[in-house]
Amino acid sequence: MPADHDHPHDHDHHHHHHDDAPSMDDIRKVLKELPGPDLESATAALQREQNLLKPRGALGRLETLVQWLATWQAKAPPELTHPRIAVFAGAHGVAAHGVSAYPASVNAQMVQAFINGHAAVNQLATAADADLRVYEMDLARPTADFTHGPAMDEARCARATAYGMMAVEPGLHLMCLGEMGIGNTTSAAALCAALFGGTGADWVGPGTGVDEEGLKRKAAVVDAGLAANPQALTDPFEALRCLGGEELAAIVGAIIACRLARVPVLLDGFACTAAAAVLHKADPKALDHCVVAHKSAEPGHARLLAAINKQALFDFGMRLGEASGAALAIPLLRSALACHLNMGTFADAGVSEKAAGGPVSLH
Known part of the structure; x- marks a missing residue:
């Protein structure tokens, strides 16, 4: 489906009004006020689950996913008629080091593809009957090259969040x-190394498909970034x-706002999970309303999932980004919810939970 498109271009580069601009301290404060789980809704979903016509626990993770939805929507049963996919596009200064198999000009071309309905996520959004939005950050003004100092000043980072x-x-x-x-798996690897330790070599992977030489370059760029910051x-x-x-940074902001608005979150692959990991490091409970959709083929993702104690829903060898893995998980959640809503109960069927009678003729 074609995507709605938003430009947050800040054209007012010369005279920022710091007093009314958000600061990272404002973001830190919000973290202390995150609502917890809605246990009443969780209990109601669990009670319904236990009466459904199947052995207890037999639907495995499909059951816990419905309880998770109920808990964080604060609604039992939960609903899934209005899913949203949000893709944030940003430009990285480190792309100048040749850390990607593609040039930075691809950023604007891909945003155009999202708008025209030609990218993978457009097809997955249509298949999942989900609403897709694309948010183009300031692509004409990449972040600074972090091998020489911070990628963003305080105001820019807070504004993006x-x-x-x-x-x-x-x-x-x-x-x-x-x-x-372009360049964001390098940024993600650097973020992971800063949050959880290790060197560039521990966290970098092929990304868009760089060769051995490119991998070494990426690892060196990450190490230089850690040394410079x-x-x-x-x-x-x-x-x-x-x-x-x-x-x-925008993904970090969206995760926080979803928690405040009682919207459960599906996270995509490596770069998206690395952004989320910032919140996990600040408060281990901050990602309780988030599920990681898939384990990316990017090698650092498995290590990152272990660090934030999350188990991805599936592993399909995907490494595209653009919320493709998260979009693909929507039908899975819908299937889980369909069982929860529409299955009969033991009471309806007049079946004793422990009954193990002979075969039944269905004529």
Whole structure:
């Protein structure tokens, strides 16, 4: 489906009004006020689950996913008629180091493809009957090259985070988050190393498909970024500011806003999960309303999932980004919910839970 498109271009580059602009401290404060799980809805979903016509627990993760939806929508049974897919696109200064198999000019071309309905996620959004939005960050003005210092100043990082928060509106039943940005698996790897330790070599992967030489280059760029930004190791939001990108900051904002608005979140692959990991590092409960859709083929993703204690729903060898894995998980959640809503119960069927009679003729 063609995507709705938003330009958050900040044309007012010369005279920022810092007093009314958001700051990263405002974001830190919001984290202390995140609502917890709605246990009443969780219990109601569990009770219904236990009466359904099947052995208890027999639908495995399909059962826990419905309980998760109910818990974080604060609604039992939960609903899934209004899922939204949000893709944030950002430009990275480190792309100048040749860390991607593609040039940075692909950023604008891909945004155009989203708008024209030609990208993979457009097809997946249509198949899942989901609403797709694309948010183009300031592509004409890439972040700074983080091998020489912070990728963003405080104001830019806070503005991008706040912009991501504005992508969330009331009435959504699910938010699928994803990104697009040449150089962003390098940024994600640097973010992971700052948050969880290790070197560039521990976290980088082929991304868009770089060769051995390109992998070495990416690892060296990450190590240079860590060396140039020692403050990134001391605070997760400093890691985001120094080593992240505008689209990754926007994902952080969207995750926070979804929690406040009671919208469960499906996270996409490596770059998207790396952005989310900033919040996990700040507060391990901050991602309780998030499920990771798939385990990316990007090698750092498995290590990252272990670090934030999340198990992805599936592993299809995908490494595209653009929320493709998250979009693909929508039909899976719909199937789980269909069982929850429409199965008969033991009471309806007049079947004893323990009955094990002979075969029944269905004529």
